[in-house]
Amino acid sequence: MEQVKKQRILSGIQPSGTPTLGNYIGAMRNWKLLEDEYDCLYMIADLHAITVRQEPAKLRQQSMQLLALLLAIGLDPQKNVLFFQSHVPQHSQMAWLLNCYTYMGEMSRMTQFKDKSAKHADNINCGLFTYPILMAGDILLYQANLVPVGKDQTQHLEICRDIATRVNGLYSNVFTIPEGYYPKVGARVMSLQDPTRKMSKSDPDDCFISILDTPDTIRRKYRRAVTDSDGEIRFDPENKPGVSNLLSILCALTGQTIDELTASFAGKGYGELKAAVTDATIETLAPIQERFNQYMGDKAYLETVYRDGAARASHLAERTLQKLMKKIGYVQK
Numbered sequence: 001m002e003q004v005k006k007q008r009i010l011s012g013i014q015p016s017g018t019p020t021l022g023n024y025i026g027a028m029r030n031w032k033l034l035e036d037e038y039d040c041l042y043m044i045a046d047l048h049a050i051t052v053r054q055e056p057a058k059l060r061q062q063s064m065q066l067l068a069l070l071l072a073i074g075l076d077p078q079k080n081v082l083f084f085q086s087h088v089p090q091h092s093q094m095a096w097l098l099n100c101y102t103y104m105g106e107m108s109r110m111t112q113f114k115d116k117s118a119k120h121a122d123n124i125n126c127g128l129f130t131y132p133i134l135m136a137g138d139i140l141l142y143q144a145n146l147v148p149v150g151k152d153q154t155q156h157l158e159i160c161r162d163i164a165t166r167v168n169g170l171y172s173n174v175f176t177i178p179e180g181y182y183p184k185v186g187a188r189v190m191s192l193q194d195p196t197r198k199m200s201k202s203d204p205d206d207c208f209i210s211i212l213d214t215p216d217t218i219r220r221k222y223r224r225a226v227t228d229s230d231g232e233i234r235f236d237p238e239n240k241p242g243v244s245n246l247l248s249i250l251c252a253l254t255g256q257t258i259d260e261l262t263a264s265f266a267g268k269g270y271g272e273l274k275a276a277v278t279d280a281t282i283e284t285l286a287p288i289q290e291r292f293n294q295y296m297g298d299k300a301y302l303e304t305v306y307r308d309g310a311a312r313a314s315h316l317a318e319r320t321l322q323k324l325m326k327k328i329g330y331v332q333k
């Protein structure tokens with residue numbers, strides 16, 4: 001039987017803290033769902049992480065933990081290429097080349113740059129500014145068709161497509177133009193304390209659920225989650241952002257629709273909604289945490305996974321890099 005070539009997927013996550021429930025619902029758990037149908041590469045974006053200051057020992061530890069977590073959510077390292085971005089030098093090389101095909105004006109419009117420079121006013125470095133170019137290179141190096149991410153990455157994906165289209169226009173047929181792939185529910189999980197902002201691991205601890213939070217911590221955080229005073233359980237993100245966020249999380253974790261959920265909570269109070277979200281979260285995270293601890297206890301295995309991943313990724317990345325370099329006019333090695 002003729003084998004149909006699978007479409008390619010690339011996505012990444014920064015090791016700049018323990019992933020949140022937002023990272024899990026918005027991105028990571030979808031990666032697992034895609035592993036059979038697509039040819040997938042998932043990267044720990046450690047080059048991106050140093051756009052804000054990182055403590056060396058912590059960066060190393062969080063990077064290894066993230067790899068263990070990718071395995072713990074069930075990603076099979078045979079089916080998926082799992083690797084550290086810094087182990088594949090083609091990412092830095094590609095970023096330089098693409099820098100020269102991207103305009104200052106395009107980068108200055110990026111909302112993440114504006115947000116992060118406001119948060120880190122003492123360290124507005126050039127990496128923070130050119131971050132989307134590094135990310136464009138990550139995707140284009142692998143000729144990815146699809147990029148499964150949360151909604152906050154939309155602007156980065158658009159600029160990636162713009163850069164790829166520009167380079168293709170100049171040199172013809174260099175890059176596949178990628179599409180974003182967003183989950184139907186949970187593409188933007190909101191902060192528990194300020195539900196008009198996305199849940200982020202760089203916010204104070206009570207704003208997010210970490211994938212590694214204990215049941216007691218999860219209970220406490222949801223108990224304190226901001227709701228409103230009208231008492232009705234209804235999905236209305238504009239007027240009831242806190243309640244709507246809890247409903248979305250529950251919807252994402254249980255697979256029930258918003259309509260089914262609101263019907264089942266008719267006449268009930270916020271306490272019951274919070275209890276249901278708490279239970280669903282604990283139930284989802286407990287088996288992941290158990291597997292995480294097992295993987296963290298086997299450093300030798302983690303090493304084989306990331307070494308093998310880097311070799312496979314680098315092989316693919318080099319092909320695209322050489323293709324572009326030849327088109328630009330560099331003397332071939």
Ligand code: TYM
Nearest residue numbers: 011012013014022023026027045149150187188189198199
């Ligand atoms: P990062 O590390 O901030 O987040 C990893 C993934 O989690 C998603 N996400 C969310 N989804 C829903 N609700 C939230 N509150 C939430 N917070 C985060 C993000 O959309 C992302 O999919 N720049 C990227 C990492 C990256 C990358 C790439 C991604 C580097 N190179 C190439 C795709 C392709 C980032 O900082 O993600």
